[in-house]
Amino acid sequence: MPETIGIAGTGRLAQALARLLVDQGAPVVCMAGRDPERTRRAAAFAGAGVEPAGYEGVSCRAGRWLIAVSDAALPEVAGMLAAAHPQPGIALHTCGARDESALADLRGRGFACGTLHPLQTVSDPLQGTAALRGAAFAVSGDPEAREWAGEIAGWLGGTVLAVPGEARALYHAAAVLASNYLTALIDAAQGLLARAAGVDREEALRGLAPLIRTAVDNTLDRGPAAALTGPVERGDAATVTAHLQALAGQPEEDLYRAAGLHALDLARRKGLEGGAAQRIEAVLRGNGSRQ
Template sequence: MISLSVIGGGHVGRALGRLFAQQGFAVLDVLARSPESAQNAVDFIGAGTAAGGYAGLRPAAVYMLSVGDDQILPACAALAAAVPLQGAIVFHCSGALASDRLQAARDAGAYVASVHPIRSFADPGAVAAAFSGTFCGVEGDPQALAVLEPALLAMGARPVAINAAAKTVYHAAAVFASNYLTTVLDAALRAYQAAGIPEATARELAQPLVTETVANVFRLGAAPALSGPIARGDMATVARQQQAVALWDAPTGELYQALVAPTEKLASRKHNK
């Protein structure tokens, strides 16, 4: 049985802690911002002991740092100073940072990795109950991944190897796919409203266009799914639209203009296939 200690008692630590425990890992200690938070995490995981500080941690085979990005470096340094790490595995769960942030553990003899589950952890109970099919971006030392990847597969997860040097770009992909998509859709809804369409009607009007476009992107690929004036080479229409949008709302006009060149490149890929 592989022993595991959890550093960070938030939603990610709780959900993954429970999942690792369900796969037969022996959860030893849980360390959080407060003893109360640590005990709540222990209760959720269903195993382990709430630790009062790094000095109270027992040696484990695996340490999971499920802390905020800004806490990874200090947490790793504190862990390396508190317990022997020779031959242990230390991994964090950040989507934005690579495993090289765990250099203090590596210097102490540990094997390091990062495991980033690509989903929301707003409801840790729901995540733990339905983790199967979750993609996890993984990178790090082969010795660490040799232990972590089989456990993820046993949970039903789908580990995907990523380039550690491009970890920030990898994380930005999710921002493009979710956050910036929302920003662009907000621009569309506001533009409909500027044309006199009520907000609720604008959402109804845009929904089939958006859902069909997204479905085509995932069915065909981005370039084949592209339609509209740039795909047709109608740059006169694009120029008129950009000018009209800029007059209506300058920041949205800048957004429109910023998207023209990348869309032209996408259109060239469409026509060169």
Template sequence: MPQPRVTIVGAGRMGQGLALALLAGGHGVTLASRRVHPVSAPLALHSGSLATAAVGADSVILAVPDEAISRVAGELAAGGTVAAGHVVLHLSGLLDRSALLALAPTGAALGSFHPLQTIADPATAAERLAGAFVGIEGDERALARGELLAAALNMTPVRVGSAAKAAYHAGAAMAANYTVALAGVAERLAREAGIPAAAAARIFLPLVRGAVANLDLGPAAALTGPVRRGDARTVQAHLEALGPNDRMLYRGLGLEALRLAREAGLDEAAAARVEAVLREEG
């Protein structure tokens, strides 16, 4: 059976990481970038144009920023090397196959492949991607190829409808980016409470790790703390200690925590008392 070949356009951390992981999974990989810069061994940048990089590939993956996807697709279309036998995928969590519209006349299958994982070091990508989920979208042939690529990366593919990508991506941002933002808020509140900066930067990390580990049980079962206990007095004290912006954030998250607490079986009378405190203005 011939070795599957993938061309990856874009040699940032995710592009290099996917290239290394696919190499480890038995794929032939060509890595192309408009900008020449060092890449992780044993990778080497394709020395020709982006269009010539697609020659001989089964799949072309655009690992470029969202705003560059349509432009790169147009460049590939103009190069004349992408044909009906190709599958072209981009990595955007927000955009759908229409970002590749310039390639539609070629007959290539078009779609998106969005790994739900962060890659800080390309060398660890294979390990980081294994076990993670990947959102796939596009026409049927693109979806089938996305599932094959996911299998090669030991990832779990989930099909996402084009119209649902914005909501799906908002969920990803909440889970990853805003978790980091909340950790920043917690650190700031610790400093404001008089905890030395060096300790404040790390004081909640074991707590966060424990909460994340509990999520294997599901959000409702994982929830702990005053809202889960129905402790309206503690919730009130928290609100009184916070400034206006932090109070608004706490109220919104508290109401979502209350939904989970109710799902987990919190007594309705206690839940109603917590809700009244969370919704009280002032």
């Protein structure tokens, strides 16, 4: 029993992780959920030998629990698992923004508690089984829990990032910038291009796709400083001024200024000459052309 694994949750990440662990030969014995039909389907997706279970008195008593439920439901689910498990084991949750204290009831029962947050986006279970292989996993918690988290990351060919509880919010902000806000930036560019070229948003996105892919590939392959091009990197204050005149009063103006200031920081680190950098900074901060 100590080595057997239960998965709490029947959503996208729970299903993807369950199937990956089963594929690795890990002893996943059950999936627990609150809706019997969804739980049955999730357990079937995970693979042979995985039994569906409810939370009430959890019919399956695994020694180790991987809890992948909505962030807000973590304390409640931890409470139900704690009530059903007289013998302590190990429990990990997959939430990025919260630390292991979300599992307080299990800790109170003597469980070693921790976190295992994949730095990856899972939009459906099947896509998740491919995307999670080789991902980085943020890990925190009690030593035994961190050890098990490291084992799971290893089974999935991933790497471990040690992110202690007090750094969780900073860590999660990084994840949001790299995924959600990148998406938001692309959405803003899509709208501007559609207006400029008089095309619909789909055509604008298709037009932007090669540029976005190359910029992302260059950034990942060569690092942000080497990959940065464009008017800020060249110290071209006149072009930045023209952009801001075209964007004046539009919703994208603030976004352009904020992203431009970060690009300027990057350009400075890359060696942009001081006077040119100051002229661009004045334009981006809105005290250039008005002076």
